[in-house]
Structure formats: C-alpha cells, structure tokens
Amino acid sequence: MPHEPSPLPSNSATFVALTGPAGNLGDALIRRGTLEWALGTSDEVVAYVGDAPDAWLRQLGVPTGTRVLRSKRSVARWLWLIATAPRHPVLVFEAGEVPLDRGNGLRELVFLAETVIVRLKGGVVVRPPRGIRAPSDPSLWLHARAALLSQVALWRDAESAALARGGRLAPDIGFGAGVTDGKPADERDELIVSLRGARPHPDAAWVDAVRQTAAAAHLRIRTVVQVREDEDRSRELADALGGQFEPWGDRDPVAQEALLRERYVSARLVISDRMHVLVLAALAGAVPVELVPAPTRKIADAFATIGYTGFTRDAAGSDAADMRDFLEAQLDRTSEMRERVRDADRRLADIEAEVRETIRAARA
Known part of the structure; x- marks a missing residue:
C-alpha cells in the first residue's frame, strides 16, 4: 500500500519495530507492511531490527537515512531515544503473531513502558493487525493494558480481540501487499x-x-x-x-x-x-x-x-x-x-489513511 505524501513536521520521530528472520518471506511481507504505515509520518524514522542481517533490510525496503538499531544490546538505546524524542513521537509495533506464554512478562512490561512514554509525550501508538499466541498472565494482562492505551490497536482474528478486550478486527496486513488477478x-x-x-x-x-x-x-x-x-x-x-x-x-x-x-x-x-x-x-x-x-x-x-x-x-x-x-x-x-x-486490501488502505490522520491530528 503506497503511503500518501504529506508535509512532515520538523524535528519529529517515528519508531518502528521490524524484527524477523531473512529466511521467512511471510515475516518479511508483514514487516514491510508495518514499515509502509510508518514511512512519511515523521522527518526521522528509527527502526529496531534485532539481529536481522543486511538482506532483511533489503527485503523490507528500509530507505536510506533510516536510523537502524540492531541486536538486543541496542534496546537501551531504543528506549532512550523514545524517552528523549521530540513532542508527539509515533511508535509503530510490528504486525504478526505475539507470543504471550510464560517468560514474556518482562518483554511486555517494556512494551507497556514504551507505550506510556509515547502517550505522555502527546504521541501516537499504532499496533497493526496482530494475533495472540499462547496467552498467559501476567504477559496477557500487560499486553492488553498496553493495547488499551494505544490509539490504534488492531487484531487479525476475533479470538485475539476477545482476549485483549479492546481494539478492533482488521485483515492481516499481508493482504495489503498488492492484489494481482494474474491468469484466468x-x-x-x-x-x-x-x-x-x-x-x-x-x-x-x-x-x-x-x-x-x-x-x-x-x-x-x-x-x-x-x-x-x-x-x-x-x-x-x-x-x-x-x-x-x-x-x-x-x-x-x-x-x-x-x-x-x-x-x-x-x-x-x-x-x-x-x-x-x-x-x-x-x-x-x-x-x-x-x-x-x-x-x-x-x-x-x-x-x-x-x-x-x-x-x-x-x-x-x-x-x-x-x-x-x-x-x-x-x-x-x-x-x-x-x-x-x-475488499481486505481496500479495508487496509482505509485503516492506513486513518492512522495517518490520527497522527496528523495529534500534532495539529
């Protein structure tokens, strides 16, 4: 889904999570969709890609000029940049499956803290269509609280939406990767x-x-x-x-x-x-x-x-x-x-437009 060009506010930042293995084309597909939602929302984009290789950046089409943070050692830097970002930052979580089994509580606590920081700074938090896997507390409780604090929280299946008790259903972001009828x-x-x-x-x-x-x-x-x-x-x-x-x-x-x-x-x-x-x-x-x-x-x-x-x-x-x-x-x-x-492609295009309008309104 191409994003619509618009005037970018000076001294603004968008943070987007884009982790994933280069050997899984499905993960690349939905992370690329996540990046497309983030591009054009600020004059600086900061991407956290975990341990992904350079091939992963090419798969996603990460543009030149993006500040890329790699490896778990850069998590502290990521949090510091969010905490010290200019007013009205944007935080875009990655689309896809969210494991909430035991052992993920600390990670979800960090994600909740990121969400709170961005909201306190007058920013916008976007959670593209996601699916919950292996829910357990406290991970599920923390994740649901963070989703409720986000202006945009989307779920790709009804069960995940019910578990989170908030947000709304939306097609998996992969359905926005371009419809081609091909041969009859x-x-x-x-x-x-x-x-x-x-x-x-x-x-x-x-x-x-x-x-x-x-x-x-x-x-x-x-x-x-x-x-x-x-x-x-x-x-x-x-x-x-x-x-x-x-x-x-x-x-x-x-x-x-x-x-x-x-x-x-x-x-x-x-x-x-x-x-x-x-x-x-x-x-x-x-x-x-x-x-x-x-x-x-x-x-x-x-x-x-x-x-x-x-x-x-x-x-x-x-x-x-x-x-x-x-x-x-x-x-x-x-x-x-x-x-x-x-129809799924059209719905995702409409949702992306809503996301961009939410960001514009928060900075107006």
Missing part, C-alpha cells in the same frame, strides 16, 4: 504445495488425494519454499507427489519472493499450512487451501476476518476420496476468493 482460472496450470517441515508428513491418502485432484484438473504439481527451514519437506513432497521441486538454494530472499509471486500467478490451487503462503497465493489469484493433519486455528481465524471460510480441513483420519472431493470443491471458489481479497 481456466488458464492456470499448476497446483502448488508448500508445507511446514516441522509438522508430520502427510499420509498416503493425502498424497493420493492431491495427485488425483491435480490429474483430474490437468494441473502440474510443484512444491516451493517460502520459509528456508521447509526446504527438505518440499523436496520430500515433490518426490511423493511426482511433482517438480523448486528449491530456494542460494537465491537472494528478494529474488525468491519475486519468483514465488510469479509462481502463484500461474497456480490454480495452493495447499499450505503457512499462513502467508496462502495470503500471497490469494493475492495472486490462486485459491488457497489448508489441508494438513491437525491444522491450528491460526489460518482459518485470520481468513475468517476477511470473510473467507471453509477452505481448511483436517487431513487426519480422512480418506483419499473425501479429501479429493474437498479439494475439487475449492477449485470453483476463485471469484469468491478474489472478491474477499480485494
């Missing part, structure tokens, strides 16, 4: 698979169902890698499915994302248990499907926020015929999916 459904000739390497390998019935679906629809099977740690699993799946394996190898992350977007434009169906594999696929006009043993609620809940449901199925205990019927039914959902994705 009847000209798409691939079925793409990309599964997590850390979860159980699908059984023979799953393999049969995917192969039969591809054959009936005259689709070639391709396995791709959107997260480096999944590369071995993609190779195994290509062997099992008789498909083409496309490794990541030594390709630059920016080039790898461009290649995957090109692949999704030609795909009719994309099967994955990685949420942002399915988000990127949907943006490119492919039909997203989650068909794996014991899927979590994460993907289904986030897509439910944009009104797209019924595309996820537990493969455990299902026979090949049932899974094939399920997959074939998904093939007819192209128009519905595209409508939902376009």
